[in-house]
Structure formats: C-alpha cells, structure tokens
Amino acid sequence: MKLKFRRMLVAIHATASIALFAGCAIQPPQPWEKANLAKKEMTMDADPLDQAFTQHIYFSKESASGGYGVGGGGCGCN
C-alpha cells in the first residue's frame, strides 16, 4: 500500500512537471512584449558593412554575381 502510494505521488509529480514546463513555456511573445524584437539590431540587415561582406563571400563562393536576386554573372570573375 505504501509503495503504491509513493508510486502514485511520483506519477502525479511527473504529470504536473510536464504540464508546468511544457504547457506554458512554448508560448510566443505577446504583441505588447515585442520591445526587444522591434530593435534595429534584431533585423537581418542591421549592419550594412556586415551585410556587404556576407554578400561578397556568398557570391564569391557561389560564383554568381549579386548574391540574392541580381541578374548576370556566373563567370566567377568577381
């Protein structure tokens, strides 16, 4: 009886933990909580110089001028 009781407690504890940690944790930030997400440094192209380097490395490796979406190139001469 005592063992059964203890097992039951463990089971309840496990279920409660799952509900507590999984139930609420995966909630996305609410619209009024997006102060940090609205900062400029959170955008993909916050730093133009860094973006220019990334683009240069990308099109040099891919041998395609322009990187994203710009026509022409393909000769690998950049």
Added chain:
Amino acid sequence: MSNQKMGPMRTFKIAAFALSLIGLSCTQVEAVEVGSPAPTYSLPSASGKVDTASLKGKLVYVDFWASWCVPCKQSFPWMNEMQAKYGDRGLHVLAINVDGKQADADKFLGQVPAKFQVAFDPTGQTPKQFAVKAMPTSYLVDGDGRVVYVHAGFRESDQKSIEAAIVTAIDNMKKR
C-alpha cells in the same frame, strides 16, 4: 481526527485540481469583441489614477501603444486631433502604454506630445485582458462599458473609418 491521514484518493483529487488550475492559467484570455463588456482596469496615469468607474458615461477610446511601435507614433497627432474635436461631445482618449521601462515611455512622450490621457501598464495585465492582437490596438467603449468598435494597427488610410466609428458611437449614445 479522521482527516489526519490523507488517503491516496484524496491526494490524487487535490493533485488533479492543482493540475487543472495550471491548465487554466495557460489558456488564452477570450477575445474582446464588439458587443462584449470591456475588461476593467485601474492604472496610474500622468494625471493621477484612472479606472473604469471614473470614465463611466463617457465614450472612451482605449488605445494600447509602446515607444518601440512605429504606427503608434503616427497615431498620436491623430489622437490629439480627435480629443480636441470630439472631447466636448463626450469622447475621452485613454492611451495605455505597455512599455516595460517607464523611461522609454517618458522619452517617447518628450518627442511626441500627447494632449490626451496617458496611462501606464508595465505589467501587461491590461493588454492581456483586452486580448490585444497587434500594436497598436484601439477599442471604443461606450458609456455602459460595452465595446462598440475594435481596430488593430494604425495607417493613414484607417483614420477616416475610425473617426466615422467615433461619430456613430457618439450619436448612438445621445439617442439613449
């Protein structure tokens, strides 16, 4: 003396109850729609405390804004205009700030003048109760505390339709 020893069944029942409470706390607040009663609030503002009861009988334009929200900035001159235009006909603009830091709100207010009541809710309790889905979101609450109009976001092109809703709401309140 009979309840000194807790039976396993009783423990289980208590645990189940606790679990259901946790479950409840995770569920979303029901959306505030047109026709539903507006949630109550009591918040600090630049001109003292503001709450639902003190604004009873007025048409309240409740607007949720933040310093980091660009369309909110655009809405301020328009809200100034609305307060000036319809203030004497019963409109009360209440702009609730949801910034976590008061300093951010103060800096914003230093740049963008507000000629209407500004309240502060750094906890986010009020926008949660109003089930705000976008920033900014505004609610027109009539004299009986009912939501008569909801608008999410703010664009130049939205101004006319919101103003029309304000005029309609004022007219409806006068009829009664």
